[in-house]
Amino acid sequence: xxxxxxxxxxxxxxxxxxxxxxxxxxxxxxxxxxxxxxxxxxxxxxxxxxxxxxxxxxxxxxxxxxxxxxxxxxxxxxxxxxxxxxxxxxxxxxxxxxxxxxxxxxxxxxxxxx
Amino acid sequence: xxxxxxxxxxxxxxxxxxxxxxxxxxxxxxxxxxxxxxxxxxxxxxxxxxxxxxxxxxxxxxxxxxxxxxxxxxxxxxxxxxxxxxxxxxxxxxxxxxxxxxxxxxxxxxxx
Numbered sequence: 001x002x003x004x005x006x007x008x009x010x011x012x013x014x015x016x017x018x019x020x021x022x023x024x025x026x027x028x029x030x031x032x033x034x035x036x037x038x039x040x041x042x043x044x045x046x047x048x049x050x051x052x053x054x055x056x057x058x059x060x061x062x063x064x065x066x067x068x069x070x071x072x073x074x075x076x077x078x079x080x081x082x083x084x085x086x087x088x089x090x091x092x093x094x095x096x097x098x099x100x101x102x103x104x105x106x107x108x109x110x111x112x113x114x
Numbered sequence: 115x116x117x118x119x120x121x122x123x124x125x126x127x128x129x130x131x132x133x134x135x136x137x138x139x140x141x142x143x144x145x146x147x148x149x150x151x152x153x154x155x156x157x158x159x160x161x162x163x164x165x166x167x168x169x170x171x172x173x174x175x176x177x178x179x180x181x182x183x184x185x186x187x188x189x190x191x192x193x194x195x196x197x198x199x200x201x202x203x204x205x206x207x208x209x210x211x212x213x214x215x216x217x218x219x220x221x222x223x224x225x226x
Contacts, residue, residue: 004156031212033213033214035216040218041218041219042118042120042202042204042216042217042218042219043157043202043204043216044216045213045214045215048212048213056211056213091156091157093156100144100145100162100164100206101144101145101146101147101162101204101205101206101214102147102159102162103147103157103159103204103214104159105149105156105157105158106156107154107155107156108154108155108156110154
């Protein structure tokens with residue numbers, strides 16, 4: 001049984017470049033979430049998919065951020081024109097439709113923008 | 115303003131001591147989860163509580179959900195260095211969208 005996997009684990013980029021993160025959820029999980037976490041903070045919600053439909057997106061999310069889940073399986077999170085403030089851990093989590101809130105997280109993708 | 119307030123923010127104790135961390139809100143939650151996170155890793159689910167007043171035990175960890183489903187506590191008995199980590203509470207608000215919201219966490223260090 002494989003858990004949630006994320007790629008890459010670490011990404012260092014220069015300001016202004018685009019980056020893309022991939023998440024492969026647990027195979028039978030319908031829901032997929034993206035969170036962002038900075039030092040000293042808890043995970044902050046970014047966006048959420050149920051199957052291939054993006055059902056909710058944080059109002060705080062810049063339009064430089066876009067996420068897709070084209071076939072209801074893996075998901076990608078792209079950040080365009082990165083800024084230093086985008087430096088954070090990007091966490092993906094998945095859950096069953098029947099879940100009462102339990103999330104299963106990947107190991108995260110750490111982004112450093114120079 | 116955080117929806118879920120966790121306290122204390124930091125805790126540094128000796129092996130063998132007991133401790134309690136708290137997760138409080140003015141909102142009512144249909145469920146509340148506790149996670150433990152180690153540096154550079156994603157959070158790992160410890161427990162879910164759904165019923166007001168519910169108590170769950172996981173070895174030396176005891177979790178309680180408040181009667182009004184607005185708060186929760188985590189008690190660790192005889193802490194060990196392996197308990198070191200960031201403890202996060204998260205909840206799904208009653209009547210809200212299905213998005214778990216997290217507190218800032220309690221960073222625990224247990225010294226041998």
